[in-house]
Amino acid sequence: QVQLQQSGPGLVKPSQTLSLTCAISGDSVSSNSVAWIWIRQSPSRGLEWLGRTYYRSKWYNDYAVSVKSRITINPDTSKNQFSLQLNSVTPEDTAVYYCARVRGDDAFDIWGQGTMVTVSS
Amino acid sequence: DIQMTQSPSSLSASVGDRVTITCRASQSISSYLNWYQQKPGKAPKLLIYAASSLQSGLPSRFSGSGSGTDFTLTISSLQPEDSATYYCQQSYSTPLTFGPGTKVDIK
Numbered sequence: 001q002v003q004l005q006q007s008g009p010g011l012v013k014p015s016q017t018l019s020l021t022c023a024i025s026g027d028s029v030s031s032n033s034v035a036w037i038w039i040r041q042s043p044s045r046g047l048e049w050l051g052r053t054y055y056r057s058k059w060y061n062d063y064a065v066s067v068k069s070r071i072t073i074n075p076d077t078s079k080n081q082f083s084l085q086l087n088s089v090t091p092e093d094t095a096v097y098y099c100a101r102v103r104g105d106d107a108f109d110i111w112g113q114g115t116m117v118t119v120s121s
Numbered sequence: 122d123i124q125m126t127q128s129p130s131s132l133s134a135s136v137g138d139r140v141t142i143t144c145r146a147s148q149s150i151s152s153y154l155n156w157y158q159q160k161p162g163k164a165p166k167l168l169i170y171a172a173s174s175l176q177s178g179l180p181s182r183f184s185g186s187g188s189g190t191d192f193t194l195t196i197s198s199l200q201p202e203d204s205a206t207y208y209c210q211q212s213y214s215t216p217l218t219f220g221p222g223t224k225v226d227i228k
Contacts, residue, residue, distance in 0.1 A: 047219040106212030107170035
């Protein structure tokens, strides 16, 4: 049974870096048949796909244009997890952040529990 | 970016009713369309993938149809536990985008 467990702070100051981690059990971050993504949800933006990392003989990343200059998604094969870093945050980055697995048919079938992140001084 | 719209934005129906939610893409996405159910305080849950395939273990009262730009999620006989917000999502091209959601309440 695949599970994703998120961790990270719920409060970040403006201009600082938001960092979250998603620990994987029951699957491998290096799997050749899935991708690993971050999504956020806020009342103003709805559900917003932020980016993904996946392994197909080498590592690939794709990011949403809206955050491309500020985001990094990194796999950590030693801990079987992946992370989200979002730099220079503003109050507009306040949202619930989710990690998820994307199957080969491009469906998001496994989700983390969500982390409410508030950007405030 | 591919824009996704949904209608209605909310509905209220009685137990046993047939409920239909519509999703439209701003361009053709073939059958690269998924549906999710989200209850308050929880992560979205995959219901339907590839427009019409029911996710394993879910009740058969949920069904999906459509291709190209127009898609439908149908609940054949609404149950109390179906009270939730439903989202469509295209997986045709990045950025992967979601519809704004349809909130389903039980009368």
